[in-house]
Each structure stands twice: as structure tokens, then as C-alpha cells.
Amino acid sequence: METVLVTGASGFVGGQLVSYLDKRNVSLKILGRRDVHNGRYAFSSTCFLKEDSFYDALEGVNTVIHCAARVHVMKETAANPLEEFRAFNVDATLALARQAAESGVKRFIFLSTIKVNGESTTGAKPFSAFDKPHPMDPYGISKAEAEAGIKSIAEQYGMEFVIIRPPLVYGPGVKANFAALMLLVNRKIPLPLRMIKSNRRSMVSVFNLVDLIVTCIEHPAAKNQVFLVSDGEDISTSEMVALMAKACGRANFAFPLPPAVFQLLGIALNKSEVVDRLIGSLQLDIRHTKESLSWAPPQTIQDGFAATSSWLQNS
Numbered sequence: 001m002e003t004v005l006v007t008g009a010s011g012f013v014g015g016q017l018v019s020y021l022d023k024r025n026v027s028l029k030i031l032g033r034r035d036v037h038n039g040r041y042a043f044s045s046t047c048f049l050k051e052d053s054f055y056d057a058l059e060g061v062n063t064v065i066h067c068a069a070r071v072h073v074m075k076e077t078a079a080n081p082l083e084e085f086r087a088f089n090v091d092a093t094l095a096l097a098r099q100a101a102e103s104g105v106k107r108f109i110f111l112s113t114i115k116v117n118g119e120s121t122t123g124a125k126p127f128s129a130f131d132k133p134h135p136m137d138p139y140g141i142s143k144a145e146a147e148a149g150i151k152s153i154a155e156q157y158g159m160e161f162v163i164i165r166p167p168l169v170y171g172p173g174v175k176a177n178f179a180a181l182m183l184l185v186n187r188k189i190p191l192p193l194r195m196i197k198s199n200r201r202s203m204v205s206v207f208n209l210v211d212l213i214v215t216c217i218e219h220p221a222a223k224n225q226v227f228l229v230s231d232g233e234d235i236s237t238s239e240m241v242a243l244m245a246k247a248c249g250r251a252n253f254a255f256p257l258p259p260a261v262f263q264l265l266g267i268a269l270n271k272s273e274v275v276d277r278l279i280g281s282l283q284l285d286i287r288h289t290k291e292s293l294s295w296a297p298p299q300t301i302q303d304g305f306a307a308t309s310s311w312l313q314n315s
Helices: 012-021 081-102 138-157 176-186 206-218 237-248 259-268 272-279 287-293 301-314
Strands: 002-007 026-032 042-045 063-066 107-111 160-165 168-170 203-205 225-228
Touching: 002 012, 002 206, 012 026, 012 206, 063 081, 063 206, 081 107, 081 138, 107 138, 107 206, 138 160, 160 206, 168 206, 168 301, 176 237, 176 301, 203 206, 203 301, 206 287, 206 301, 225 287, 237 301, 259 272
Parallel strands: 002 026, 002 063, 026 042, 063 107, 107 160, 160 225, 168 203
Antiparallel strands: none
């Protein structure tokens, strides 16, 4: 029986991953700061510091799925954000990867981010798995450095690696901007987003992401590969709000405001990067993922939005 160690099992993606794996023929072990599964699986506590010992947790493990991370935040408070991101996302991650390799782990699956590729594809082609990394913020830089370190350790020890770079992940349990926007739509708050129609953004439901992660546990073609993942259907901001309204069973109260107005406000308030996330494009080319693994997203974006809406309205 395959023994899989999951980190970050108390998080949004990690929690869904554990629930998915629980239904399959695997032996599950959990590595994290707290046991949110009430002793159901073998649990090892760690603070994810580079000096931590992970060897006991790694005993008998075939595959590590590393979901734990210091994640991107909109309002950073750390005096040196890059140093903080590196401590967790690079130093601790590489300590885990090295100890995994030394413990005989066959495959190390690393949940990275599309921010390794960059921040925007406005006016450019969609990101691909073969693009040269171009991270632009501390979170993206730390993930890019972790990817490079994992590849080096894997080559040194003969351990297989898989790197997955998702864009915005949504679904039951989502927080931050996606949840806030869907709640506004559900409350029938008019939003000035109806005219933002020309941009295209990729996103991925947590169910599609988890399905890909699980596919990568044993698939031979996943060995030593980088994969991008999305729902396979890119939408504009206007279309996203309309889908949210439909999922919530509400009328679409979005009203028109020219994108140029948002651009001027971004310049005036020194928030152009924030505005680009709203009116700009961020597209992923997932052909390499689909063709290499014979994989397709099992959940449509419409069903993903509906599941998210149902969770928000009942939580």
C-alpha cells in the first residue's frame, strides 16, 4: 500500500487533499503544526523550521505532498517579507526535501504557484510550464527558489520531483478576495465590473487541483516535471461576476464603469498592480499537463462556482 505524507493538512488545499486521499487505497500520514483530523491519521507535529527533524514522520513514506507554505498576503506586515517567506518556503522546504531523499522517499510533490512565472499575461501569451521563471514579489521569489532547490536535491539523491503551479484556487473553504467578492454578489451589492470584458483570467477549483495532485502520485509521466493547472476555461472579470450571480441564484447587479477609470484610479492611488489583477489578464497554458498525464479537469467552472456558493451560504 502506498504511504503518503501530506503537509499543510489544516489548510484549504491540504484539507481537501486529505479528504480525497481518505477515499483511496493509501496509508496517510500528516505533518503539521496541529492535528485537525482528531487522531484519524498518523500525525507528527512541526513548526516547519529548517533545523527541524522530519525523519520520524518520513519513515516508510513513498510520496511526500508538500502543501504547507507561508502564503501570499495582500497586507504584508513583516519588516522583511522576503526573509520571512524564505524561512518557511525555502529553508524549511529544502530541509524537508533533503530529509525525504535521505529517507528513501520516491517522489516529492511540491505545490508551488503561478507567481513563479510572473504576475500578468496582459498583452502577452499565456504562461507555460517551459517559461523561464520571472517572479516579481517575495512570495513568488521564495517559491521559485524552493523549486530550484528541490530539483537540485532530487538530482543529487535520485528522488523524483513533481512541481505544480496553480493560479487562484477557489472552492468550499476559500477565503480572501474570492470569498469576499462572492459574498458581495450574494448580498446583491452593485459592483462596477460589467465592462471588464476583454481580459482573461485562469483559475482552478480546489477539486480540480486535488485531482491533479493525486494523479501525480503514481503517474510515470509526472516524474521530474513542472505542471500548470487550471479549470481549462479562462473568463473575464465581467463573466466571473455573472457566474457568481448565477451560482448564488441572484440577479447580476454589476454596472458598467470603463476600465480606463480603474487605470486612472490605480495611477492616482499608486495601486496599478492591484488594478491589473482586476482588469488585466493572467492565463495559463495547461496543454503540457493534459497531454503528458492524459488528464482533464473533472469539474467545470460552473460547478466549481456552484459548490463554492453553496458552502458560503451554509457556513
